[in-house]
Amino acid sequence: MTDANALLQLVPKAEAKQSMKDFKSDQEVRWCPGCGDYAILAAVQGFMPQLGLARENVVFVSGIGCSSRFPYYMNTYGMHSIHGRAPAIATGLASSRRDLSVWVVTGDGDALSIGGNHLIHALRRNVNLKILLFNNRIYGLTKGQYSPTSEVGKITKSTPMGSLDAPFNPVSLAIGAEASFVARTVDSDRKHLTEVLRQAAEHPGTALVEIYQNCNIFNDGAFEALKDRERAEEAVIRLEHGQPIRFGADGAKGVVRDPATGDLEVVTVTAANEGDVLVHDAHSTSPTTAFALSRLADPDTLHHTPIGVLRSVERPVYDTLMADQLDTAVERDGKGDLAALLAGTDTWTVVG
Amino acid sequence: MTSQVSSPAEQADGTDETVVGAQRKPVGTKDVRRLDRVIIRFAGDSGDGMQLTGDRFTSETASFGNDLSTLPNFPAEIRAPAGTLPGVSSFQLHFADHDILTPGDAPNVLVAMNPAALKANVGDLPRGAEIIVNTDEFTRRAMQKVGYDTSPLEDGSLDGYHLHPVPLTTLTVEALKEFDLSRKEAERSKNMFALGLLSWMYHRPTEGTEKFLKAKFAKKPDIAAANIAAYRAGWNFGETTEDFAVSYEVAPAATAFPPGVYRNISGNLALSYGLIAASRQADLPLFLGSYPITPASDILHELSRHKNFGVRTFQAEDEIAGIGAALGAAFGGSLAVTTTSGPGVALKSETIGLAVSLELPLLVVDIQRGGPSTGLPTKTEQADLLQSMYGRNGEAPVPVVAPRTPADCFGAALEAARIALTYRTPVFLLSDGYLANGSEPWRVPDPDELPDLAVRFAQGTNHTLDDGTEVFWPYKRDPQTLARPWAVPGTPGLEHRIGGIEKQDGSGNISYDPANHDFMVRTRQAKIDGIDVPDLAVDDPDGARTLVLGWGSTYGPITAAVRRLRTAGVPVAQAHLRHLNPFPANLGEVLKRYDKVVVPEMNLGQLATLIRAKYLVDARSYNQVNGMPFKAEQLAAALKEAIDD
Numbered sequence: 001m002t003d004a005n006a007l008l009q010l011v012p013k014a015e016a017k018q019s020m021k022d023f024k025s026d027q028e029v030r031w032c033p034g035c036g037d038y039a040i041l042a043a044v045q046g047f048m049p050q051l052g053l054a055r056e057n058v059v060f061v062s063g064i065g066c067s068s069r070f071p072y073y074m075n076t077y078g079m080h081s082i083h084g085r086a087p088a089i090a091t092g093l094a095s096s097r098r099d100l101s102v103w104v105v106t107g108d109g110d111a112l113s114i115g116g117n118h119l120i121h122a123l124r125r126n127v128n129l130k131i132l133l134f135n136n137r138i139y140g141l142t143k144g145q146y147s148p149t150s151e152v153g154k155i156t157k158s159t160p161m162g163s164l165d166a167p168f169n170p171v172s173l174a175i176g177a178e179a180s181f182v183a184r185t186v187d188s189d190r191k192h193l194t195e196v197l198r199q200a201a202e203h204p205g206t207a208l209v210e211i212y213q214n215c216n217i218f219n220d221g222a223f224e225a226l227k228d229r230e231r232a233e234e235a236v237i238r239l240e241h242g243q244p245i246r247f248g249a250d251g252a253k254g255v256v257r258d259p260a261t262g263d264l265e266v267v268t269v270t271a272a273n274e275g276d277v278l279v280h281d282a283h284s285t286s287p288t289t290a291f292a293l294s295r296l297a298d299p300d301t302l303h304h305t306p307i308g309v310l311r312s313v314e315r316p317v318y319d320t321l322m323a324d325q326l327d328t329a330v331e332r333d334g335k336g337d338l339a340a341l342l343a344g345t346d347t348w349t350v351v352g
Numbered sequence: 353m354t355s356q357v358s359s360p361a362e363q364a365d366g367t368d369e370t371v372v373g374a375q376r377k378p379v380g381t382k383d384v385r386r387l388d389r390v391i392i393r394f395a396g397d398s399g400d401g402m403q404l405t406g407d408r409f410t411s412e413t414a415s416f417g418n419d420l421s422t423l424p425n426f427p428a429e430i431r432a433p434a435g436t437l438p439g440v441s442s443f444q445l446h447f448a449d450h451d452i453l454t455p456g457d458a459p460n461v462l463v464a465m466n467p468a469a470l471k472a473n474v475g476d477l478p479r480g481a482e483i484i485v486n487t488d489e490f491t492r493r494a495m496q497k498v499g500y501d502t503s504p505l506e507d508g509s510l511d512g513y514h515l516h517p518v519p520l521t522t523l524t525v526e527a528l529k530e531f532d533l534s535r536k537e538a539e540r541s542k543n544m545f546a547l548g549l550l551s552w553m554y555h556r557p558t559e560g561t562e563k564f565l566k567a568k569f570a571k572k573p574d575i576a577a578a579n580i581a582a583y584r585a586g587w588n589f590g591e592t593t594e595d596f597a598v599s600y601e602v603a604p605a606a607t608a609f610p611p612g613v614y615r616n617i618s619g620n621l622a623l624s625y626g627l628i629a630a631s632r633q634a635d636l637p638l639f640l641g642s643y644p645i646t647p648a649s650d651i652l653h654e655l656s657r658h659k660n661f662g663v664r665t666f667q668a669e670d671e672i673a674g675i676g677a678a679l680g681a682a683f684g685g686s687l688a689v690t691t692t693s694g695p696g697v698a699l700k701s702e703t704i705g706l707a708v709s710l711e712l713p714l715l716v717v718d719i720q721r722g723g724p725s726t727g728l729p730t731k732t733e734q735a736d737l738l739q740s741m742y743g744r745n746g747e748a749p750v751p752v753v754a755p756r757t758p759a760d761c762f763g764a765a766l767e768a769a770r771i772a773l774t775y776r777t778p779v780f781l782l783s784d785g786y787l788a789n790g791s792e793p794w795r796v797p798d799p800d801e802l803p804d805l806a807v808r809f810a811q812g813t814n815h816t817l818d819d820g821t822e823v824f825w826p827y828k829r830d831p832q833t834l835a836r837p838w839a840v841p842g843t844p845g846l847e848h849r850i851g852g853i854e855k856q857d858g859s860g861n862i863s864y865d866p867a868n869h870d871f872m873v874r875t876r877q878a879k880i881d882g883i884d885v886p887d888l889a890v891d892d893p894d895g896a897r898t899l900v901l902g903w904g905s906t907y908g909p910i911t912a913a914v915r916r917l918r919t920a921g922v923p924v925a926q927a928h929l930r931h932l933n934p935f936p937a938n939l940g941e942v943l944k945r946y947d948k949v950v951v952p953e954m955n956l957g958q959l960a961t962l963i964r965a966k967y968l969v970d971a972r973s974y975n976q977v978n979g980m981p982f983k984a985e986q987l988a989a990a991l992k993e994a995i996d997d
Contacts, residue, residue, distance in 0.1 A: 012842075025849070027861065056844045061680070072849050072862065077841040079683060080851025082706050085676045088668065092677030093841075096639050096664055097684040100841050118676070121669035322664060329659035336661030338632050338799045342625055344615050346560065347796060348417050352611040 008202065011057050011101045018049035025075040031066060036187035036213035040134065041073055043193045050194075051101070051201055058101045061090040063110040066141045067134035067213070070105040084115025087122035087131065094128050095319040101201070104131040108149040109139050112168050116148075119208075120177035125318040126205035130197075133170055133210045134187075138219035151300050156218075171294040171310055174208045175287045181207035182290065183309040187214060188227055192238075192307065199309055205317045225302045237296065239308035241282040245293075254278075255296065264292040266304055282312045382591075383598045389448030390554065390602055391456035394546070395473045396465030398441045399431050401543040406443025408547055408564065412556035414616035414793055417604030418447040421908065422618075423455035423981065424789045428646065428729040435489075435497050440472040451608035453908040453915075455790065457983040461553075463546055465520070467495045470504060479512040484549070486542065488521035516595055520545055527585035531578045541582035548586025553599050558587065612795040619758035619787035620647070622794065623717065624654035626765025628661050631687045633766070634773055634805035638663045639686035641677035643670055643696065646729040647785040648719040651691045671699035675716070679703060682712040683850075685809065685840035687769060691717040694736045695726065701744050704778050706852045708748040708876065711827075711836045713772035713779075715765075716740075716750075720784040722979045731979025732785035734904050735955035740780040741933055741962070747873045749880040751775070752932035754782040756907035759794035761787060764930065766803060773807050775883055776835040782932070784954075786981045787905045810837035810846055815858065826850055827860040834879035881934050888936040892925035894918065898995045899946040901971070903929040903959055905981065906952055912984035913991055922992060932959070935966070943969045950974055950994045952987060 023045040031037045048058070058076040062068035064083035071078030081089050086104045094102040104122075111119045111133050122129060138156070139145040145158040149170065153162035174182045181203040185196040193211065200207035212223045225235045237247045237255065245255040246269060254269040254277035267273060284290070290311040297305040330336075392409070396402045403424055413420050423444040432439030446456035461482045464470035466489035477483070490505055504510055505517055524545040528538040544565070551558055562580050569576035590596045617625075631638035642652045644667070656665040664681070668674040675690040682688035692700065697718050707714045720736045722728025740752050751771050755764035761783055772779040813822040814837060826848040827836050839846040848860060856863035857871055890899070891914075902910045907928050914926045927942060929935070943949055943963065949971045951960040957973035964971050974990045976982055 027849075054844070056847055057842050059683075059841050072851070074849075075847055077847050078849035078851075079680075079710070080849065080853065081676075081679075082702050082852055085672060085703065088673035088676030089680035089683075091673070092639060092641055092666065092680030092682075092688070093684045094680075095666065095677070096637065096681040096686045097841065100684070117669055118673055121673065322666075326659045326662060326664070333660045336628070336632075336658060338629060338661075341628065341658070341661075342799070343613060343796045346411060346415055347613050347615045348415055349613050350417070350606075350609045350611050 010098045012054040012099065014052050014054050018052065018055070020046045020049060022055060023048045023075050025073050027072050029073050030069065032217050034216040035066070036136065036215070037067060037070070037134065039187045039190065040132070040193065040211055040213060041070065043190050044132075044197065045074070047194045047197050050198065053101050057099055058103070059090075059093060060103045060105055061086045061093065062105040063107075063115055064141070065107040065110045065139075066215075067105055067107040068110060084110050084113070085118060086110070087115065087118040087129065090129050091122055091125070091127045091318075095322050098128070098319050098323060102129050104129055106131065106133050107140075108133065108135045108137060108147045108170070112148040112170060112173070120173070123174055123177040123179040123206050123208060126178075126180050126315055127318045128205060128320075130200050130203075130207045131209065133208060134213040135170060135210050136213045136215035136219055137167075137222050138215050140215045140218055144218035167299055169294060169297070169299065170208070170210045172291060174210075175291045175294060175311060179208050179311065180205045180313050180315050181309070182210075182294075182311045183208070184210045184212070184305075184307045186212045186223060186226055186307060196309065199312065203312060204314060204320075223302065226305055226307075235301075235303050235305060237293075237304055237306040239280045239282070239293070239306050239310060241280055241309065241312075243280055244277040245280050246277060255293070264289070264296060266296065282309045284311075285313060287311060382596075384555075384601055385598055386601050386603070388450060388602070389446065389452060390461065390600065391444065391446045391459045392461045392463070392550065392554075393442055393444040393459040393473060393476075394463045395440055395442040395469035396463075396543070397434050397468070398427060398429065398439050399434065400441070400465050401540075402426075402441045402443050402465070405543045405547050406445060408561050409550060409556065410445055410616060410791060411560055411564070412551060412558070413445065413447045414614075415560055416557055417606070418449065418602055419451050419605040419608045419793060420445060420447040420616070420791075421452055421455045422446075422791045423786070425980070426730055435466055435468050435494050437468050437472050437498055440469050442469070442473060447602060449603040449605050451605060453912040454981070454984055457985050461550075463550065465489060465542070465546070467500055467504075468498045471498045471500065474504075474510070477513065480514065482514045482516065483510065484516045484518055484546070486520035486546075487517045488519045518549070518589075518595070523585065523589060524582050527582055528578050531574065531581070533574075533578060538578065541579050544579045544582040545586035545589070548583040548588075549590045549596075550586075551583075552587045552590030553596065555599060555601050558583070609793065610795065614793045614795055616791050617759055617762075617794040618789060618791040619755065619761040619783055620650040620719070620789070621654060622759050623755070623761035623765050623781070623783060623788075624651050626762040627651075627655065627687075627689055627715070627769070628658060628663065629762070629799070629802055630766050630769035630805060631661065631663070632799070633802050634687050634769065634807050636685065636687040636807060638689065639678060639681035640665045640689045640691065641668055641674040641681070642666070642691045643668050643674045645671070645693045645696050647721055647788045648691045648693050648696075648717065650788070651717065651719075671696040672703060675700040675703040675714075679707055679710070679712060679714055682707070682714050683710070683841070685838070687715075687773070688713070689715040689717060691719070693719050693721045693729075694723045694739065697736060697739055697743065704750060705744040705746065705748045707778040708744070708750060709852045710850050711776045711876075712838070713776055715768050715772055715779055715781055717781045717783065719788045720782060722977075728979045730785065732905065732981060733954050733977060733979065734782075734784060734906070735958065735977070736782060737903075737932060737955065737958040738961070740782060747877060749877050750778050750780055750933065751880055751883055752780040752782060754904040754930060754932055755787060756904060756928055756930065758787050758790045758792050762794070762797075766805070767930070770803060770805055771883055773805055774835065775833055775879060776838060777880065780933075782904060784905050807838065809843065810839035811843065813845065824848060825858045825860060827855055828858050829875075829879075834875060834882060883934050885931040885934060885936050887938040888927050888929065888942055890925055890927045890942055894923035896923035896925040897946060898948040898950060898991075899925045899927060899943070900991060901927050901929065901943075901949055901951050901959070901963070902953070903932055906954065909982035909984050909987050910952055913982070913987035916984060916988040917991060917995075922995060924991060924995060929959070932962075940967045943967050943971075948972065948994060950991060952976075952982060952990070954981070
């Protein structure tokens with residue numbers, strides 16, 4: 001049994017067969033009509049029965065923002081917390097309750113701006129959390145300010161002359177923060193989204209899934225380059241572990257390594273260079289190639305955006321290590337004896 | 353009372369045998385004087401090991417059975433520049449044959465390891481006090497560094513004191529010449545030489561320190577042996593040198609303590625043990641989410657040592673994550689705690705507000721220090737009371753409990769846990785730097801006498817809808833306590849969502865309804881106001897007209913000042929608050945019984961402000977915000993002035 005399966009075993013299984021309906025709460029969904037969040041909610045609700053976990057052992061924790069309303073709509077345990085802090089709260093829950101499947105739902109502002117610190121530390125610790133980062137490249141709930149993933153020069157209410165700061169690439173950031181699982185998917189591609197969620201759920205440790213999500217009110221069409229059938233062919237690089245990294249019409253384009261710099265570049269595949277096309281290895285111990293892949297995308301046009309699982313490696317999981325230390329302490333010192341602890345080694349007796 | 357030390361007379365058998373087992377006894381024919389109490393202050397550079405020396409002397413004194421109270425005082429810098437005034441670290445210990453309440457106002461004995469230590473502390477000494485100085489450090493340069501143009505050891509400026517010039521460094525190096533140590537290494541043991549000398553002067557048991565040194569340097573037996581040799585050399589020096597003609601006995605405080613097993617304990621240690629005990633009494637795993645901060649870090653360190661009690665400690669990336677993780681663990685059914693000091697509370701405020709809204713149990717331990725901002729990290733203050741009461745957005749009432757002595761931190765932690773678990777609320781535990789690092793004897797409780805904190809998680813549905821459906825309502829309250837059910841994840845059928853948005857009474861669903869919000873705000877307040885806290889006890893044997901009201905760590909100095917006044921024939925009543933929110937139900941009635949109410953605080957009048965606002969009494973403040981606890985004499989004078997006014 002792999003470590004991954006061993007960890008999932010800690011969460012009790014559902015006794016009866018589940019359906020999507022079991023995961024819908026009785027609350028009316030209040031996102032704007034046409035919001036990409038609906039598609040993600042439906043995908044998650046539809047995917048949960050595949051996992052087959054006892055519903056009462058599943059917890060969704062969120063921060064603040066449009067996406068963070070997500071837990072209210074899941075018929076599981078849930079907490080809608082405060083801005084940016086969901087990874088910290090979920091860390092306490094997951095590390096004290098290993099029988100739970102803990103999911104964090106967050107957005108680009110929540111996770112990368114106000115909560116950036118908690119996100120990177122959750123990733124480096126490798127706590128058993130599944131983090132769904134809905135990236136719409138805009139602040140929706142506060143009505144349309146630019147976000148830390150907005151392209152430079154973004155015209156918004158708070159940046160009428162264009163935003164000045166360079167955006168984060170969440171996937172690059174996560175890989176840099178020692179993440180053991182990093183993936184990217186798109187709200188409108190249900191099949192791809194579900195497959196990425198499945199891999200994330202099975203990953204032992206922190207899994208970060210960036211989901212490109214359309215805000216049809218404040219940033220409509222932000223990911224159109226990746227969705228429009230014709231344009232997507234040239235823009236999207238679908239990664240599959242063990243497969244050559246090719247895209248474009250008939251796989252005409254491929255990713256190769258520049259032997260001079262070691263960096264990656266996109267080339268037109270020919271008979272001569274076909275053998276040089278990189279084969280995607282999500283399980284590589286070194287994060288170098290995954291990072292290089294994450295840098296292929298143009299932050300403005302989104303051309304050459306890799307989607308799929310960029311990195312998935314096994315390394316020790318924080319909550320497992322923490323539980324192991326507790327077990328070791330009991331083995332070494334015996335189960336705690338309160339009377340002995342309170343008395344210590346230096347006492348004196350007063351007799352009446 | 354048992355005592356490990358026999359009187360010197362019994363040992364004066366004319367032999368040279370000074371070691372009985374590992375226990376050293378005075379054998380000489382020097383005078384022995386009896387004292388009822390002594391205040392000693394060890395002072396030196398931050399790197400001189402003064403805190404360790406003080407701790408050891410305290411342990412010896414505790415095991416001898418004296419009552420005691422300690423005041424460590426050190427700079428925030430780990431190693432401030434050597435020989436400078438800001439780098440001086442000191443440890444004051446007051447011990448007695450009767451019960452005492454404070455570390456003492458003015459030392460009877462000062463051990464000054466260098467000119468800076470002398471200069472920084474001599475002003476606190478009464479005339480006639482004994483000063484032991486390490487003459488080796490009184491070089492021209494070292495003296496000039498702290499502004500001594502002439503040597504205070506020779507210029508007559510210390511004429512009013514009983515000066516013992518001792519070349520501590522030279523004597524230590526000489527005593528260790530048999531050891532294979534560099535001069536620098538040998539010099540490091542000079543604090544143990546000083547400890548040995550003082551242990552001789554005050555007939556302290558020596559076995560504990562020798563055992564301690566062996567254990568501390570178990571992996572370096574040479575260093576252990578050198579330290580023990582220096583310690584014994586110091587002891588022998590006192591025994592043989594002419595300069596120390598007298599040694600002193602302070603008898604055990606036989607009548608000061610009720611029967612029982614005792615130990616010495618500091619506030620932070622007592623608080624840590626209180627949390628572990630609360631976890632056991634509640635039968636819930638303890639989870640601490642914390643970020644290192646002075647003077648609270650020792651609680652994180654201590655709890656991290658007790659994983660075999662099922663204690664999980666999480667050193668977070670920041671203060672916010674510390675409390676966030678704790679709140680997450682509380683949602684999962686742990687007894688959750690975060691520990692910090694004032695600046696950390698400021699960062700945690702939003703999450704405390706969330707805990708108020710979620711109505712989950714959570715202990716917020718604030719070891720107060722000097723503020724504002726970074727302030728005085730290693731000094732004490734009581735200036736976070738209003739922050740704990742009001743430092744959040746919206747109407748967010750939080751109960752506040754404050755221990756009064758180092759040992760009381762144990763019981764206060766259990767009490768804070770009782771309130772948190774019973775009422776499903778965050779609770780502030782307001783300790784401070786003085787309680788945290790100070791120590792005193794503590795009667796070790798039997799675990800069987802600790803309060804039962806058993807908790808019942810929600811197990812099933814608790815509400816029937818109009819259509820007859822049985823449902824779980826996360827905000828359907830207990831009619832007595834107004835606490836909501838605690839349904840932890842993993843409980844089938846009770847799946848629910850909670851959050852910081854206002855929720856509908858009962859169902860807990862999001863609600864923006866104006867009337868519902870008004871109701872929920874008032875209900876959360878009513879829940880806290882309705883917390884069952886014991887009535888305030890008043891100590892008023894003489895039917896006084898003036899009440900002194902305190903809270904927290906001022907208990908020792910206030911009680912000592914009140915004793916002084918009563919001894920001088922001045923009637924004064926005393927009461928001390930442990931619960932600051934809610935106040936005891938009888939507080940208003942108590943206040944109205946007195947013509948005058950005086951509130952001494954180590955802030956600018958925060959409790960007085962609350963008292964004046966709530967009870968419309970003309971409470972007078974007496975304030976000191978200098979980073980140090982009140983001195984009993986000054987406080988007594990101030991109280992007298994208020995009484996006579």
